[in-house]
Amino acid sequence: MTKLLIVFCKNPLLGQVKTRLAKTLGDEMALAIYLKLINHTQNVVKAVDADVAVYYSDYVDTEDSWNNAYIKKRQHGKDLGEKMFNAISEGLNMGYASVCLVGTDIYELTPGIIDGAFDKLNKSDVVIGPARDGGYYLIGMTRPDAKVFDISAWSTSSVLEETLLRVQEQGLGCAMLEALGDIDTEEDLQGTNLCD
Numbered sequence: 001m002t003k004l005l006i007v008f009c010k011n012p013l014l015g016q017v018k019t020r021l022a023k024t025l026g027d028e029m030a031l032a033i034y035l036k037l038i039n040h041t042q043n044v045v046k047a048v049d050a051d052v053a054v055y056y057s058d059y060v061d062t063e064d065s066w067n068n069a070y071i072k073k074r075q076h077g078k079d080l081g082e083k084m085f086n087a088i089s090e091g092l093n094m095g096y097a098s099v100c101l102v103g104t105d106i107y108e109l110t111p112g113i114i115d116g117a118f119d120k121l122n123k124s125d126v127v128i129g130p131a132r133d134g135g136y137y138l139i140g141m142t143r144p145d146a147k148v149f150d151i152s153a154w155s156t157s158s159v160l161e162e163t164l165l166r167v168q169e170q171g172l173g174c175a176m177l178e179a180l181g182d183i184d185t186e187e188d189l190q191g192t193n194l195c196d
Contacts (some may be wrong), residue, residue: 081149100140
C-alpha cells in the first residue's frame with residue numbers, strides 16, 4: 001500500500017474531550033458524543049483504501065476499540081501544527097507516497113471523501129478539506145513541509161486562510177475538497193443523531 005491515513009484521536013477521558021460541548025451539555029454527555037464520533041470515524045476509516053495509523057493525544061491504548069492491526073502512535077510536538085507535521089513526516093518517511101490526516105469530530109466525513117483526497121494527491125502536493133468554521137478537517141501531502149503548519153493560532157476561524165497562504169508561499173500545488181462541518185458546539189449537533 002502506498003497510501004497512509006492518519007487519524008488524530010484524543011484519548012476519551014471524562015472532562016478532557018469536547019470541552020466546548022461540555023460547557024452546555026456537561027462532561028458526561030460530551031464524552032458520550034465523542035465516543036459516538038470515534039465510532040463513526042472507525043466505520044469510515046475501515047472502508048478507505050489505505051493503511052491506517054491512529055495517533056493518540058496522551059497515550060497509546062492497545063485495549064480500545066480501534067483495530068489493533070492499525071499502526072498506533074502518540075502525537076508529539078509543541079502545538080497542533082507541529083504534531084500534524086511530525087505525524088505526516090513519519091508516514092512519508094516510512095515510505096508511503098501520500099499521507100492524509102483527519103480528526104475524529106467530522107460527522108459528515110465519508111470514505112469517498114477520503115479516497116477522493118488521495119486521488120487529488122496524484123496531481124497535487126497538498127490536499128485540504130475545509131471546515132465551515134474556518135479550519136480544516138483533512139490535510140494530505142506527498143512531501144512534508146513544516147512551513148505549512150506554521151500558524152499563528154490554532155482553533156481559530158483564520159486557520160484555513162493562513163494555511164492556504166503558507167501553501168502558496170511554499171510554491172506547493174493545492175487541491176481542495178468539499179467543506180464540511182465539525183462538531184464543537186451544541187448548535188453543530190443539529191441534524192445529527194449524536195444525542196440519541
